Amino acid sequence: MPRHHKKDSAPGGSQRQLRVGETIRHALAEILSQGNVHDADLEGHIITVPEVRMSTDLKLATIYVMPLGGRDTEIVIAALERNKKFLRGEIARRVNLKFAPDIRFRADDRFDEAERIEKLLRTSAVQRDLAPDSQDSEE
Numbered sequence: 852m853p854r855h856h857k858k859d860s861a862p863g864g865s866q867r868q869l870r871v872g873e874t875i876r877h878a879l880a881e882i883l884s885q886g887n888v889h890d891a892d893l894e895g896h897i898i899t900v901p902e903v904r905m906s907t908d909l910k911l912a913t914i915y916v917m918p919l920g921g922r923d924t925e926i927v928i929a930a931l932e933r934n935k936k937f938l939r940g941e942i943a944r945r946v947n948l949k950f951a952p953d954i955r956f957r958a959d960d961r962f963d964e965a966e967r968i969e970k971l972l973r974t975s976a977v978q979r980d981l982a983p984d985s986q987d988s989e990e
Contacts, residue, residue: 864905871948872903875912878945879903882938892930896923901959905952912942912952915959924958931956 864872880900882888897919904913918927931938935954943951971977 864907868905868907868909871909871946872905872912874946875905875914875942875952876900876903878942879914879938881945882941887941888931888934888937890930890934892923892926893934896927898927898931899959901961909948910950910952912954914954914956916956917959917962921962928956928958 883893883898883900899917899919900914901917902915904915905911906913914931916928916931918924932955935956939951939954942954
């Protein structure tokens with residue numbers, strides 16, 4: 852009787868997905884930092900690539916990007932989408948995969964989410980609940 856182990860999928864994907872995503876992230880960051888993409892909307896923007904998520908079949912890469920300072924995010928993503936064919940070819944040359952994955956760009960909203968949580972933690976209601984005196988007075 853064959854043994855089949857159903858793997859629980861990790862939150863970020865399998866080890867292979869994570870490794871390929873990180874390799875693509877490094878390749879794209881290098882392409883962008885060298886200024887190989889000639890687009891007027893990308894000129895003057897420093898773009899960070901915090902994460903690349905791969906589909907389970909490694910045929911789709913969702914690339915999360917954020918311009919430095921978080922300004923002109925929509926313009927930068929539109930410019931990257933216009934240059935998708937060039938970027939896909941450059942990634943394929945730098946990353947050794949059987950198939951070059953399709954790529955799509957998304958804005959990385961983790962910084963906004965972290966800022967929202969920071970503001971929430973600084974509210975008076977949360978500070979009151981976190982104060983050491985609040986637990987002593989209840990006893």
